[in-house]
Amino acid sequence: MNSLKMGILRYSGVMRTHQPHKHIKPVALILWIFGALSTCAYGQSNTPTALYQRSLAATCANCHGTDGKGVPNGGMPLINHLSKKQMLEQLLAYKAGTKAGTIMPQLCKGYTDEQLAAIAQELGSHE
Numbered sequence: 183m184n185s186l187k188m189g190i191l192r193y194s195g196v197m198r199t200h201q202p203h204k205h206i207k208p209v210a211l212i213l214w215i216f217g218a219l220s221t222c223a224y225g226q227s228n229t230p231t232a233l234y235q236r237s238l239a240a241t242c243a244n245c246h247g248t249d250g251k252g253v254p255n256g257g258m259p260l261i262n263h264l265s266k267k268q269m270l271e272q273l274l275a276y277k278a279g280t281k282a283g284t285i286m287p288q289l290c291k292g293y294t295d296e297q298l299a300a301i302a303q304e305l306g307s308h309e
């Protein structure tokens with residue numbers, strides 16, 4: 183039995199043998215569960231730079247899907263085939279107005295060049 187289940191059983195009173203833990207407060211339990219879950223969910227690097235990159239790149243997921251994987255034939259271009267370099271070139275071209283589009287030219291104008299570079303770094307595939 184993993185520790186999460188143990189905690190739940192203990193809290194719900196199923197495991198009466200663990201009387202010493204009976205005093206555990208609901209808030210403490212919730213915080214503990216949250217902590218346990220978040221440790222599992224975020225196995226990736228959590229440095230501020232990595233989080234910043236990921237949160238910028240997450241704004242693209244609405245249309246292009248998680249990590250640019252999209253939905254094949256879903257009507258939006260898949261972008262996970264582009265290298266980091268190609269991705270940045272396209273984003274900068276949209277921003278400069280040299281690449282045509284309906285949405286992307288407007289969207290790219292909303293980011294600084296540094297932010298576009300961070301996004302390309304996150305979403306572009308390895309060369």
Ligand code: HEC
Nearest residue numbers: 241242244245246259261269272282283284285286287301
């Ligand atoms: C509102 C939907 C939407 C969002 C959000 C969006 N895109 Fe797009 N993207 C499109 C559409 C539509 C196109 C096709 C070009 C056009 O019409 O602007 C496109 C095209 C692209 C292309 C060119 C693909 C190719 O093969 O030519 C790239 C690269 C791209 N998007 C990257 C991004 C990145 C990176 C983000 C996040 C900063 C993003 N997009 C956010 C809708 C979106």
